Amino acid sequence: MSHLLGIETLSTEAIWDYLQLAKSFAAAPPARELAGQRILLLFYEASTRTRASFEVAARRLGAETVFVAAQASSIEKGESLLDTVYTLRALDLRAIVMRHGSSGAPGLVARNVDVPVVNAGDGMHEHPTQALLDGYTILRHRGQIAGLTVAIVGDILHSRVARSNILLLTRLGAKVRLCGPRTLLPPELAAAYGEAVTATHDLEAALEGADVVMVLRIQMERMRDAFFPSETEYVRAFSLTPERLRLAAPQALVMHPGPMIRGVEISAEVADSPQSVIREQVENGVLIRMAVLHRLLAPRAA
Amino acid sequence: MPLILKNGRLFDPGTGRDEIGDLVIHNDRIRDLGPRIAAEGPGVLDCSGLVIAPGLLDAHVHLREPGQEYKETIATGTRAAVAGGFTAVAAMPNTQPVNDHAGITTLLTQRARELGNARVYPIGAITAGSRGEQLAAIGAMRAAGAVAISDDGRPVMNGQIMRRAMEYAAMHQMPVIEHAEDLHLSAGGVMHEGPASYRLGLAGISSASEAALVARDLLLAEQTGCHLHIAHISAAATVRLLAEAKSRGVRVTAEVTPHHLTLCDEDVRDYDPNFKMNPPLRSAADREALIAGLAEGVIDMIATDHAPHAAHEKQQEFERAPFGVIGLETALPLGLALVRAGRLTLRRLLAALSLAPARLFGLPDPSLEPGQIADLTVFDPEREWLCAPAALHSKSHNSPFLGWRLTGRAVHTIVGGRVVYSLAE
Numbered sequence: 001m002s003h004l005l006g007i008e009t010l011s012t013e014a015i016w017d018y019l020q021l022a023k024s025f026a027a028a029p030p031a032r033e034l035a036g037q038r039i040l041l042l043f044y045e046a047s048t049r050t051r052a053s054f055e056v057a058a059r060r061l062g063a064e065t066v067f068v069a070a071q072a073s074s075i076e077k078g079e080s081l082l083d084t085v086y087t088l089r090a091l092d093l094r095a096i097v098m099r100h101g102s103s104g105a106p107g108l109v110a111r112n113v114d115v116p117v118v119n120a121g122d123g124m125h126e127h128p129t130q131a132l133l134d135g136y137t138i139l140r141h142r143g144q145i146a147g148l149t150v151a152i153v154g155d156i157l158h159s160r161v162a163r164s165n166i167l168l169l170t171r172l173g174a175k176v177r178l179c180g181p182r183t184l185l186p187p188e189l190a191a192a193y194g195e196a197v198t199a200t201h202d203l204e205a206a207l208e209g210a211d212v213v214m215v216l217r218i219q220m221e222r223m224r225d226a227f228f229p230s231e232t233e234y235v236r237a238f239s240l241t242p243e244r245l246r247l248a249a250p251q252a253l254v255m256h257p258g259p260m261i262r263g264v265e266i267s268a269e270v271a272d273s274p275q276s277v278i279r280e281q282v283e284n285g286v287l288i289r290m291a292v293l294h295r296l297l298a299p300r301a302a
Numbered sequence: 303m304p305l306i307l308k309n310g311r312l313f314d315p316g317t318g319r320d321e322i323g324d325l326v327i328h329n330d331r332i333r334d335l336g337p338r339i340a341a342e343g344p345g346v347l348d349c350s351g352l353v354i355a356p357g358l359l360d361a362h363v364h365l366r367e368p369g370q371e372y373k374e375t376i377a378t379g380t381r382a383a384v385a386g387g388f389t390a391v392a393a394m395p396n397t398q399p400v401n402d403h404a405g406i407t408t409l410l411t412q413r414a415r416e417l418g419n420a421r422v423y424p425i426g427a428i429t430a431g432s433r434g435e436q437l438a439a440i441g442a443m444r445a446a447g448a449v450a451i452s453d454d455g456r457p458v459m460n461g462q463i464m465r466r467a468m469e470y471a472a473m474h475q476m477p478v479i480e481h482a483e484d485l486h487l488s489a490g491g492v493m494h495e496g497p498a499s500y501r502l503g504l505a506g507i508s509s510a511s512e513a514a515l516v517a518r519d520l521l522l523a524e525q526t527g528c529h530l531h532i533a534h535i536s537a538a539a540t541v542r543l544l545a546e547a548k549s550r551g552v553r554v555t556a557e558v559t560p561h562h563l564t565l566c567d568e569d570v571r572d573y574d575p576n577f578k579m580n581p582p583l584r585s586a587a588d589r590e591a592l593i594a595g596l597a598e599g600v601i602d603m604i605a606t607d608h609a610p611h612a613a614h615e616k617q618q619e620f621e622r623a624p625f626g627v628i629g630l631e632t633a634l635p636l637g638l639a640l641v642r643a644g645r646l647t648l649r650r651l652l653a654a655l656s657l658a659p660a661r662l663f664g665l666p667d668p669s670l671e672p673g674q675i676a677d678l679t680v681f682d683p684e685r686e687w688l689c690a691p692a693a694l695h696s697k698s699h700n701s702p703f704l705g706w707r708l709t710g711r712a713v714h715t716i717v718g719g720r721v722v723y724s725l726a727e
Contacts, residue, residue, distance in 0.1 A: 008501075082616060102619035103503040104573025109573075123621070124503030163503060192497035 002296055003117045006126035007167040015132070015168060015189045020090040021291035022136050022284070030290070032062025033298045037094040039063050042085070043120070044070040044100040049258055049282055050120050050129075054097050057289035063297070066091060085109050095297055098122075103160075124158050130257050131164035133288040135172065136210055137281050141253055146173030151206045151248070153238060154216030154265055155227075156199075157184045161257045162216060170196040179206035180216075180238065183227040204236055208249040214255045215240050215266045231264060240266045245275070253277050304328045306341045306720065310349030310680065314670040315653035325354055327676040330719040332492045334672055347721070349680055352713055353651050357389025357677030360630060361557055361659035362454070362479075362533055362605035365391070365422070367676040368409065369398025374610035374697045376410065379630070380419035382608070382696035384723035387633040387712030390421035391608075392663065395432065396455040402427035402438035402444035411447045415618060419722055420715075421677070423449045423663055426468045428478065434458050437467060444474045449663035451481035451724050454533055457515055459485055464519065469527035477529040477555070479664055482540070483581065487511035492621050494536075494582040498567040504620065507582050509537035510693030518542050520547045523554055531662055532556040534607045535579035538591035555662055557605035558592050560629055560636035565589070569702070575616045575623030576702045579609065593645050596654060603658035604651075606633045610698030628696050631689075635708035638683055642709070678712040679725060685725075687711055 007015070039058050051067070058065045068088060085096070095116045098106045100117060103123030110117040121127040131253045138145055139236050145209050156178050170193065178190050178199045190199035200206050204244060207213060217232055228234050245254065254266075254276045262268045305327040312323050312335055324333060324339040360383065366374040374382075376393075385390045393410055395401035401410065407424045414422035426443035430436045431454040440451055451471055457480060459465040464480075471478045488511040493499050495506020516532055520543060524531035532540065535556050547554050561579065566586045570577045577583060595601040609626025616623050637655065640646045646654075656668045656679075668677060689706045691699040715723040 080614065082617060100619070102621040105619045107573055108617075108619060122503075124502070124505075157500075160503060163501070186500065189500040192500045232454055 022287040035062035037063045039238040041067045053285040126164045127160040131168040133285040148174045148211040151177045151210040152214045153179045155184045210248045212253045306346045310354040358655040359390045359659040363391040363608045378697040382630040383420035384715040385695040387679040392423040394454045395427040404442040407446040428453045468526040472528040479531045482515040484514045494567040494584045513539035541595040555602040573620040580625035635710035638710035676719040678716040685711040
């Protein structure tokens with residue numbers, strides 16, 4: 001049984017396969033090869049764009065989706081994850097797309113069901129379709145990933161988007177610079193990913209000559225746990241402004257996985273600048289998710 | 303009729319005796335031992351190829367009764383103990399209700415006596431309900447048979463309460479056992495903080511969260527003169543603090559678990575909750591420091607922190623699953639693996655599993671000498687077996703060693719002169 005649980009467990013060939021397939025879907029929309037198949041979207045955390053993106057992707061392939069939100073189900077009553085999944089399994093599902101607040105939860109489900117599981121974000125672990133769509137977006141604009149320098153800025157510690165992107169970008173030959181406050185970017189974190197990944201707490205150093213700048217959302221709840229003192233303090237040191245962006249390579253791409261708070265981690269001018277590909281990331285997300293669902297569910301051509 | 307253990311390797315870590323010979327038990331005591339004791343008859347156990355050692359004592363076990371009998375009972379827990387070669391266990395007080403008064407203490411000892419498996423030494427709570435606020439009925443529990451006090455599972459976070467507990471326990475000649483964890487530093491954490499936790503995206507528990515509380519408690523032990531025992535130490539920083547305190551004569555002992563001696567954070571794979579325990583599996587460097595500390599005697603003993611949990615509790619998201627793993631039936635082979643690897647001598651291993659915990663609780667030194675109570679562990683150091691649920695006697699099977707081929711196993715466990723367990727052929 002094939003699953004998509006993370007970039008870490010994906011072969012480099014499989015990564016390229018997803019990227020190529022998404023490209024071919026952009027050129028020519030596929031037939032409704034998943035007609036009649038039912039896909040469960042099991043979301044234990046709120047999500048706007050990822051959920052919508054998977055729904056659109058499934059429908060373009062002809063599949064139908066069943067959406068189950070944690071808040072509206074027996075999950076709130078304390079039912080275990082596996083019991084919930086076993087119950088929903090009776091709905092003749094062909095795949096489970098799952099978002100969960102606990103790292104590793106999709107893997108737990110994958111080991112206990114007989115349908116493919118797609119990780120749509122698990123805790124602080126991985127968000128593989130986000131990294132694939134980010135890689136796809138960079139490829140579209142730069143033609144390659146090898147040799148590029150990508151700066152990822154923000155709350156690295158808690159970010160599954162950062163983890164999946166670090167894994168995917170370094171696997172495809174990019175260098176990654178992580179940047180954020182010391183509390184949200186422990187030195188050992190960068191070291192855990194090898195020599196292609198470096199860490200700095202100085203945004204200007206991170207941006208210097210970077211080909212791509214990925215900005216991550218900063219959650220104000222983190223202030224409660226003393227990760228940083230205030231919004232003002234964060235903005236002063238880590239907000240991506242037009243002046244700072246000028247330190248990056250000319251025409252450097254600006255990306256953001258959303259949801260984006262203008263004026264905090266990114267200024268409105270940067271978000272709306274020609275260098276920003278933030279809206280295009282959303283479009284590409286549908287293509288990537290079509291490629292993933294197609295690969296896991298459609299009968300493979302020889 | 304006497305029971306004769308024939309032709310075994312008589313190994314006594316206290317006296318240093320190590321010879322092939324026989325041992326004669328009469329009633330509940332050892333009557334004689336030596337190279338050639340002529341005796342035949344129905345009361346003879348052939349111990350060729352087996353080691354005969356003073357009974358092992360596990361200083362840190364969760365029997366779960368009363369209150370959580372679906373995880374373990376005194377019956378199943380003491381059965382697992384004797385199957386693992388332990389003739390006695392010390393029972394942690396975090397049952398439901400908590401063992402914070404003499405009633406529960408008495409219940410434990412009575413129930414264990416009725417069952418007649420391993421002996422059970424109750425550990426009373428430090429504070430009422432282990433809530434860390436008010437001292438428990440320490441004197442009454444002592445009178446009912448409690449051998450130590452601990453709020454295990456939780457630290458005593460309030461330093462003043464800990465100081466008072468130590469002063470009070472010292473008056474009763476009882477050690478205070480600390481679960482050393484600064485709850486602010488460890489808040490939200492589920493595994494060791496380090497490269498592995500960062501990759502897995504799991505919140506970390508830093509080594510400092512343990513060592514910080516150890517440092518505080520060492521100062522209090524020095525001030526109060528109380529015997530402080532640190533439960534399940536996991537960090538190299540803690541070993542350093544212990545070595546320093548011991549060199550100055552502070553009354554402190556410490557235990558380490560077989561899983562911390564065997565595994566490290568890199569072994570946490572696939573978010574398997576059988577690798578989730580508190581304190582967590584730390585770095586490979588920490589593990590090295592623990593092995594060295596045990597070999598040198600900075601760490602006094604091995605204790606399992608046997609913590610049974612039902613399958614449905616462990617079959618969950620890693621973050622949601624409870625902390626803890628079982629250990630009674632795997633401790634001896636894991637210890638013997640360190641001996642085979644040349645990291646520990648057999649004498650040091652067996653002292654760490656019998657002599658040191660007995661001294662912690664003020665019990666007579668376990669030994670093979672004539673006149674001693676016949677609590678004995680007879681084990682085959684070469685016996686290979688597969689660690690699988692069917693091979694275990696504990697009610698729960700939450701072990702990180704499932705699927706491991708282990709070498710070394712208890713063959714006969716003798717408590718008070720009675721063979722309470724023999725390995726089925």
